[in-house]
Amino acid sequence: MTERYNLTVNTGREKDQSFVEKESAVIEGIDVSGRWNRMFVPREIQDYDLTNMHKLTAIPGAESMGWCYQCAQCMPACPVDTAGGDYGPRKIFRRLELGMDLLDSRDLWLCTTCANCLRVCPKEVDMIKIMPVARAAAVLEGNVPAELLEMFQNVAEYGNPMGQSARKRAAWIRKSDAEIRVLPKDPGPVDVLWFVGDFYAYHGRGVDAANAMARVFNALDVDFGVLGADERTDGDSQRLAGEPGLYEELAEHNIEQFKQHEHERIVVSGPHAYNAIKNEYPAMGGEFEVEHYTQFLADQIDELKPLLTGSFGNRKVTFHDPCYLGRHNGEYDAPRDLLEAVPDLDLIEMYRCKEQGYCCGGGGGGMWLDGFAAEQQSERLSENRVKEAVMVGADVLAVCCPYEVSRFEDAVKSTNNDGKLEVLDIIEILDQCMGA
Numbered sequence: 001m002t003e004r005y006n007l008t009v010n011t012g013r014e015k016d017q018s019f020v021e022k023e024s025a026v027i028e029g030i031d032v033s034g035r036w037n038r039m040f041v042p043r044e045i046q047d048y049d050l051t052n053m054h055k056l057t058a059i060p061g062a063e064s065m066g067w068c069y070q071c072a073q074c075m076p077a078c079p080v081d082t083a084g085g086d087y088g089p090r091k092i093f094r095r096l097e098l099g100m101d102l103l104d105s106r107d108l109w110l111c112t113t114c115a116n117c118l119r120v121c122p123k124e125v126d127m128i129k130i131m132p133v134a135r136a137a138a139v140l141e142g143n144v145p146a147e148l149l150e151m152f153q154n155v156a157e158y159g160n161p162m163g164q165s166a167r168k169r170a171a172w173i174r175k176s177d178a179e180i181r182v183l184p185k186d187p188g189p190v191d192v193l194w195f196v197g198d199f200y201a202y203h204g205r206g207v208d209a210a211n212a213m214a215r216v217f218n219a220l221d222v223d224f225g226v227l228g229a230d231e232r233t234d235g236d237s238q239r240l241a242g243e244p245g246l247y248e249e250l251a252e253h254n255i256e257q258f259k260q261h262e263h264e265r266i267v268v269s270g271p272h273a274y275n276a277i278k279n280e281y282p283a284m285g286g287e288f289e290v291e292h293y294t295q296f297l298a299d300q301i302d303e304l305k306p307l308l309t310g311s312f313g314n315r316k317v318t319f320h321d322p323c324y325l326g327r328h329n330g331e332y333d334a335p336r337d338l339l340e341a342v343p344d345l346d347l348i349e350m351y352r353c354k355e356q357g358y359c360c361g362g363g364g365g366g367m368w369l370d371g372f373a374a375e376q377q378s379e380r381l382s383e384n385r386v387k388e389a390v391m392v393g394a395d396v397l398a399v400c401c402p403y404e405v406s407r408f409e410d411a412v413k414s415t416n417n418d419g420k421l422e423v424l425d426i427i428e429i430l431d432q433c434m435g436a
């Protein structure tokens with residue numbers, strides 16, 4: 001007698017899984033009747049339409065998406081999933097198996113390229129390579145969220161994502177109380193070419209940090225100059241968000257500017273500019289000595305310490321590791337060395353720090369996708385992080401990425417932590433305690 005069963009496997013698709021059993025069977029003298037001799041027809045476990053998987057993995061750079069073996073190591077590491085985004089490489093792979101076209105999916109835009117999944121993935125499924133090339137293909141197909149498209153247009157037209165005029169980039173310098181040499185107007189060799197960056201130049205809270213940096217440089221007698229209105233966005237976020245052509249234009253422009261002014265090193269305000277100039281510009285013909293400002297100042301800690309005469313009032317400070325300074329470029333010590341040099345500052349760590357640091361949500365184009373992400377997640381990544389800072393008892397959340405002050409200040413408000421947690425750039429903390 002033969003019985004036939006239909007089993008539903010957890011893909012949600014019904015499979016014709018059948019088995020055969022004999023009502024009576026004696027094998028080598030042993031009675032194995034009924035269910036004891038049940039023989040399963042081999043299950044088809046890869047009976048999927050993989051057209052869209054192959055469409056993705058055929059894009060140069062996206063091959064590793066096909067290497068996933070569903071171990072799920074990446075899931076607790078993914079900050080988007082932690083923030084309720086129903087997300088992560090494992091889920092993306094599974095959805096591709098079930099027919100999702102990533103190039104036409106919300107999943108394409110949620111990854112912040114934070115690299116926390118890559119840190120733990122045994123198969124080296126590399127979202128940092130997959131996302132930019134997949135997004136570039138989607139942009140060519142015209143699939144791009146409106147917020148991101150607006151940012152691309154602003155950068156193409158004005159050289160900055162805010163859509164402000166290029167001339168206004170130098171406005172903060174004219175109002176600054178610090179001495180700042182603008183190289184195109186006052187050419188000549190300098191030790192440091194300071195790449196100021198968009199948020200320091202245009203955003204209100206960024207301008208506070210820019211002024212603080214200039215004052216600290218002045219106090220340390222740093223021989224520095226800036227490009228003023230000749231600077232453009234570094235291009236890293238545009239590259240990661242799927243506009244490689246725009247990135248190349250920006251990189252070419254900035255490399256040309258760097259070559260025009262004799263300097264020993266470039267010091268940058270932000271981790272994204274650091275990543276671009278250190279890791280990406282060389283392929284465009286731009287090899288430069290580059291340091292993040294925390295690295296440059298930490299190298300001068302002996303000169304800096306005697307200048308830090310003010311007290312920080314025994315406030316508890318916790319530091320948020322930016323993904324593109326920490327995980328992407330391995331720098332965890334310099335920011336902490338600076339904070340530890342501040343008198344009466346109590347440095348405490350959050351649970352997720354250093355290699356395991358949690359992402360603020362601003363990387364990989366996420367800075368311009370807050371509205372889009374908010375519709376997909378139960379909270380913003382910056383809100384999740386602010387809650388953690390409050391949980392460990394911090395009075396101050398210290399940052400060293402220009403994106404983060406505004407992101408976290410918004411999150412402090414939206415999580416009702418106004419008055420409980422202050423967000424400060426490390427350079428502002430140093431400036432506050434200098435000569436006070």
Ligand code: SF4
Nearest residue numbers: 068069071072074121
């Ligand atoms: S850690 Fe890597 S192999 Fe494991 S589920 Fe995630 S992407 Fe797949």
Ligand code: SF4
Nearest residue numbers: 078111112114115117
């Ligand atoms: S890079 Fe970060 S945000 Fe993107 S999938 Fe991996 S863990 Fe999630």
